[in-house]
Amino acid sequence: MTIYLIDGSLESLLCAVFEWFERTPGKVLLQLEQHHQPDAFTTVFAVQPDEKKADRVWKGLQAKLDKGWMRKFYCTFLSESPEAYSSLFEFACYLFLNPEGAEDNYGNPHVLHVAQTARKVEREKHRMEAFIRFQHTADGMFYCGIDPDYNVLPLIMQHFKNRYADQQWIIYDLKRHYGLFYDLEKVEEIRMDAAAQKTLSKPAKDLLSEKEALYATLWKDYFKSTNIVARKNTKLHVQHVPKRYWKYLTEKQDK
Structure with missing residues (x-):
């Protein structure tokens, strides 16, 4: 068995699929680099992210799947679970090896796992949209610090951009150390230092508006x-x- 090491990015995951078809190594175990424990008896291949290779696989998936399943694929990736990454890898390989409609075979454990994980991520997305409460700062900014189970910021961005289009806001994921900033025109990804994150998590009263x-x-x-x-x-x-x-x-x- 060969271990494919990825860095956790979507690009590296898609490149792992590309490399599997390029190399046909047989059974592969997908692992994140940070979780890998080297040993002398296992063949290891470090997948190098490559935009062109990833793009080819992504376009291949788009040709195989409708928009609903492409969203399931992306939501499962946002779960950030090592098991989900493995299932996405196996799911993609399974799709390319089988005729149209293979994604509807819920008897396949990877198809089932992708569908179930995507549903959990979507549920977290809806809850974040429903439960987030902004606080108004003295400088006119609205903000909220969150720590969701899954990386749902990419999924909730459009909802808050549409709903709060007339005010500047920040939603910051304290667990993943990045956030979204809306400046009345566009949404940008931002990162803060540890001190700023601590302030965002529990703001002092003098930082809030009257x-x-x-x-x-x-x-x-x-x-x-x-x-x-x-x-x-x-x-x-x-x-x-x-x-x-x-x-x-x-x-x-x-x-």
Whole structure:
């Protein structure tokens, strides 16, 4: 068995597929470079990212799959799971070795795994869109620090760009150390140093606008006034709004 090492980028994953067909080494085990433990008995091939090779594989997938499945492929990649990377590699090889419609064979474990992982990532995307609450800073910026299970920033970018088109905002992924900045015209990827990230995670009161506390109080009062205590169903509520998302919700900050 040969181990293919990739750096975790989409380009390197696609190049691994290209190299497999180019070299036909037989059974391959895909691993991330940072997780690899060298030994003297296993053949290792380090996949070098190559834009042209990756582009050929991507176009080949587009010829095989509809837009829905291409999105599943991308969402599965955004899960950042080593198992998902392996399934994507095997899934792509399986598609190219079989006639049209192979992606509908859910009896194939890699087809099933890609579909299930994509569904989990999409669910995280929808929850981020629903639960993110911005805070207003003294300089007029709206921001929120998040730490989602999956790398969903690329998926939620368009939603927030459309919904908050008239205000500058930052959504920063504290777990992956990068974020999105919207300047009223375009969205850009940004990175901050450790000190700035710490400030973003728990901002000091003097960094917030004077109206921020009022906004929070008004929202909490509205939430309490619309809540019917007699019809409270905590189990159902937690099912729809898991506790790990409560840190994003203004109405939950006192809980």
